Amino acid sequence: MQERFEWLEIAEPQTQPRRKATQTPATVMGKRCPQCGWLDEETATQCFRCGYRYNLDHNLAGQIAGLGVTLPPRLIETPQNLENFFRTHGRIRPPEPLEIYRLRNRAEALRLSHGFDRLICLDELDVEHYEHQLETARRALHDMRGRALLADEVGLGKTIEAGIIMKELIRRGLVQTVLVLTPASLTEQWREELSNKFHEEFTIMDHPRQWQEALTAESGRWLASLDRAKLRRHSELILQRDYDLLIVDEAHKLKNRSTLAWKFVNQIRKRYVLMLTATPIQNDLMELYSLITILSPGQLGTVRAFRNHFLEDADKRRPKNAPSLRRLLNDVMIRNRRSKVDVRFPRRRAAIYHLTLSEREWQLYADATDYIRRRFRDVDSDKHLRLTLMTLQKELSSSPQAVAATLRKMVQDRAHGDRARAELQRFLELAESIPVGRKLLAVREILERFPGQFLIFTEYRVTLETIVRQLREWGFSAVGFHGGLSLQQKEATVAAFREGVRVMVSTESGAEGRNLQFCHQLINYDLPWNPMRVEQRIGRLHRLGQVHDVTIFNLSCNETIEAHIIELLARKIRLFELVIGELDLILGNLDGSKSFEDLLREAWASSENEAELRRRMEALGDALERARQDYQRVRMNNEILDQMLDTQG
Known part of the structure; x- marks a missing residue:
C-alpha cells in the first residue's frame, strides 16, 4: 500500500449550538474587597470572606499621623471591672483543641451561608466549572434535596455536577460516607477525577474483604463497578449499612426493574442519591419510570397509573398529558442541552497519515508477529508469557x-528454550539496527508542515524517550511527561510546555487529570487497543474551555494490526466526530459482556494469518456499526423527550 495523508470527513455534531458573532460578558454588580479580592454584594458593609469593613476609612490613621498628631492607644471600656469579670466568669480558659476550633469554624461558615443559594465549596475545587453546572448543583440541592437524575447531554459535565454536589454536602458536614457505582471501564477514570478535581480520595472496591472492613467505618469514600457490586458475595455486604450519598453513573443500565442490577441499587439505603445518564430513555418511557422510582418512590404513581395516564398505546416513546409529566419530571430530573447552554464547543479536524514501514521495520514486524502467533498457541505458554x-x-x-x-x-x-532465545536474539539485533523508525520521520514532517505546539501520545515510556531525544537532535524543543516523574517534575514539565516548548510527549498515565487546553494539536503516535483511552487522550485538549479547533493526527503503518484499529475507530465507530462521552454509550451497545479490547485481542489471537485476521476484523467492524446504529436510535428517542420538556402549556 502507498503512503498517503488523509483528512477525515467529520460531520458537524447535530447538537452543536449556533455560534454567536459577539458576546459581551455579563455585568456583575457588586464591590470587590481590597484586602482579599472577594466579590461581594453592592450593599454589603463587611466582606463575607475576611471581615474587611467597607464603611471605614482605612487610611484615616495615616492621614492623622501625617499631621503630626499621635493617637492614644485604643481603649476598650466596660462597665464591669476585670476583678468582677473574673469573679463572674472564672479564670481564663486555655485555647480550644484544634478539632473543636475547626468544628466551630465550620458551624460559623454554615451560619453565614444562605441555604444552598450560595455554594461554599467552590474555592476547594480544582476544576473549571460553568454556570449551567453551578445552577444544576444549586437546583439539585435546594429544590430536589440531594436526590436528582442528572441527565445532561453528553459533553456538558455531569461528572463535574455530581462532584460539586458531593463536595458541597461534604463541606456542610451533611455527608460522611459516599458510594459511587460505575461501569467497570470507568472506575479508574472516576477515581482520578474525584481525586484531582475534588480532592476526595476514593478506594476502588474489588474484594469482599474490603466491604467487610467498611461496614463499621464512620466515614469513607468507596468506588465500585456496578457489575461487581451486584454479585451476591459483594451485595450482601454492601446492603448491610447506610450511605449518606450514592452516585450511580450510566444510570440507563438500570432501565429494567426486573434485573438484578436495578433490584440491588434500589435496596441500597441512601440519604442522598445522584443518578447520571445522557440517555434516560433507551427504548420507551417505562425505563424513565424505573430510574425515577429509585430516586423518589411514588413520584410517578403506580406502574398501571403511569401507563394509563402518560403512555400512548401505539408508541410508548411519546407521552400523553405531557404538561403533567413535565411537572413531575422537573421535580427530580435536570437535563441541560448543548443547544441551550451558553458555552462554546471546539470543532475537530482529524487526519490519518498512512505510512509504509522501511524494509527492516517490515521484516521485524512480520517475523516477530509470526513468532508471537506460534508461541501464543504453544501448550507450554502460560498466562505470563502470553x-x-x-x-x-x-x-x-x-x-x-x-x-x-x-x-x-x-x-x-x-x-x-535455546531455540526460542536464538530467534529472539535475531529480532533484537534487527530492532537495534533501526535508529529512526518511519513514524518518527513522519512526526518531523508534521512539525515542519504545521506550526504551533503539539501534544504527542504514546503507550510506552521507551518510545517517549526515543521521540524526545530525536526531536531535540533535530532542533525541536521537546519535553517528556510520564508517571515516573515526581510531582515537582511534572509541574515543571507542564509549565515549560505552557511557556512555549514546542512538543510535549506523554504517556496515558502521565497526563491524567491535566488541563492542557492551551495546546490544540495532538498526534496519536501509537494507538491503544482500548478506544476509551484514545477518547481520553483527545479529551485532554477537546473540552469545554478550548478556544481553538482541535486537530488530531493519527499515525498508522500499512498492513499492521494498527491499520485495522484505525479503520475501526475512524470508519466504523467514527470516533473523531463524536462528542466526548458518546463512545462509551456506543461501546455499551456491543453484544455480550466483553469489552472492545477483549474482542480485538480474541480476533488477533485466534487468527492464524493476516487473511483470517482481516475477516475477523470485518466481523468486529460490522458489530461496531450495529452498536453505533443502536446509539443513534437511542439518541432519537431522547430527542422526543427533549421536545416534550421544551413544550410549554
Whole structure:
C-alpha cells in the first residue's frame, strides 16, 4: 500500500449550538474587597470572606499621623471591672483543641451561608466549572434535596455536577460516607477525577474483604463497578449499612426493574442519591419510570397509573398529558442541552497519515508477529508469557526501541528454550539496527508542515524517550511527561510546555487529570487497543474551555494490526466526530459482556494469518456499526423527550 495523508470527513455534531458573532460578558454588580479580592454584594458593609469593613476609612490613621498628631492607644471600656469579670466568669480558659476550633469554624461558615443559594465549596475545587453546572448543583440541592437524575447531554459535565454536589454536602458536614457505582471501564477514570478535581480520595472496591472492613467505618469514600457490586458475595455486604450519598453513573443500565442490577441499587439505603445518564430513555418511557422510582418512590404513581395516564398505546416513546409529566419530571430530573447552554464547543479536524514501514521495520514486524502467533498457541505458554507476547505485539506498532527493550528481557529469561532465545536474539539485533523508525520521520514532517505546539501520545515510556531525544537532535524543543516523574517534575514539565516548548510527549498515565487546553494539536503516535483511552487522550485538549479547533493526527503503518484499529475507530465507530462521552454509550451497545479490547485481542489471537485476521476484523467492524446504529436510535428517542420538556402549556 502507498503512503498517503488523509483528512477525515467529520460531520458537524447535530447538537452543536449556533455560534454567536459577539458576546459581551455579563455585568456583575457588586464591590470587590481590597484586602482579599472577594466579590461581594453592592450593599454589603463587611466582606463575607475576611471581615474587611467597607464603611471605614482605612487610611484615616495615616492621614492623622501625617499631621503630626499621635493617637492614644485604643481603649476598650466596660462597665464591669476585670476583678468582677473574673469573679463572674472564672479564670481564663486555655485555647480550644484544634478539632473543636475547626468544628466551630465550620458551624460559623454554615451560619453565614444562605441555604444552598450560595455554594461554599467552590474555592476547594480544582476544576473549571460553568454556570449551567453551578445552577444544576444549586437546583439539585435546594429544590430536589440531594436526590436528582442528572441527565445532561453528553459533553456538558455531569461528572463535574455530581462532584460539586458531593463536595458541597461534604463541606456542610451533611455527608460522611459516599458510594459511587460505575461501569467497570470507568472506575479508574472516576477515581482520578474525584481525586484531582475534588480532592476526595476514593478506594476502588474489588474484594469482599474490603466491604467487610467498611461496614463499621464512620466515614469513607468507596468506588465500585456496578457489575461487581451486584454479585451476591459483594451485595450482601454492601446492603448491610447506610450511605449518606450514592452516585450511580450510566444510570440507563438500570432501565429494567426486573434485573438484578436495578433490584440491588434500589435496596441500597441512601440519604442522598445522584443518578447520571445522557440517555434516560433507551427504548420507551417505562425505563424513565424505573430510574425515577429509585430516586423518589411514588413520584410517578403506580406502574398501571403511569401507563394509563402518560403512555400512548401505539408508541410508548411519546407521552400523553405531557404538561403533567413535565411537572413531575422537573421535580427530580435536570437535563441541560448543548443547544441551550451558553458555552462554546471546539470543532475537530482529524487526519490519518498512512505510512509504509522501511524494509527492516517490515521484516521485524512480520517475523516477530509470526513468532508471537506460534508461541501464543504453544501448550507450554502460560498466562505470563502470553501477556508478554501481547505487549511485544503492541510495541511492534510503536517503535523499534520499545521492541528492543522487551526483547532484551526475554533473551535473558532462562524460561525460554535455546531455540526460542536464538530467534529472539535475531529480532533484537534487527530492532537495534533501526535508529529512526518511519513514524518518527513522519512526526518531523508534521512539525515542519504545521506550526504551533503539539501534544504527542504514546503507550510506552521507551518510545517517549526515543521521540524526545530525536526531536531535540533535530532542533525541536521537546519535553517528556510520564508517571515516573515526581510531582515537582511534572509541574515543571507542564509549565515549560505552557511557556512555549514546542512538543510535549506523554504517556496515558502521565497526563491524567491535566488541563492542557492551551495546546490544540495532538498526534496519536501509537494507538491503544482500548478506544476509551484514545477518547481520553483527545479529551485532554477537546473540552469545554478550548478556544481553538482541535486537530488530531493519527499515525498508522500499512498492513499492521494498527491499520485495522484505525479503520475501526475512524470508519466504523467514527470516533473523531463524536462528542466526548458518546463512545462509551456506543461501546455499551456491543453484544455480550466483553469489552472492545477483549474482542480485538480474541480476533488477533485466534487468527492464524493476516487473511483470517482481516475477516475477523470485518466481523468486529460490522458489530461496531450495529452498536453505533443502536446509539443513534437511542439518541432519537431522547430527542422526543427533549421536545416534550421544551413544550410549554
